[in-house]
Amino acid sequence: MIWVYKYDENFIWQAGEEIEIDIEGNEAIPTGYTDIQPPNELYKAKFDPKTKTWNESATQEYIDSLQPDPLPPDDVTLLKKQVALLTFQISQLQKGGAS
Structure with a gap:
């Protein structure tokens, strides 16, 4: 068979x-x-x-x-991006400049 x-x-x-x-x-x-x-x-x-x-x-x-759609970023990744952006904004304010 x-x-x-x-x-x-x-x-x-x-x-x-x-x-x-x-x-x-x-x-x-x-x-x-x-x-x-x-x-x-x-x-x-x-x-x-x-x-x-x-x-x-x-x-x-x-x-x-x-192909499957890419997965959305997880919460930790989003928080890391937000922290990086806020850190950058604070550093710009401390230098006396605005972004």
């Missing part, structure tokens, strides 16, 4: 549609499937039947859209 991986008419991997076939029982790999597993690091795997390899087909814009 082996797992085979489905791809659509554009050769894009159809995640979750893998099936197991019995090659010892002479069961053939169905059309639109391959026994070559797509690598985990691809965002949108596309199969090349000539080279029998999976390649990245996602655009950089698509990949960027999947």
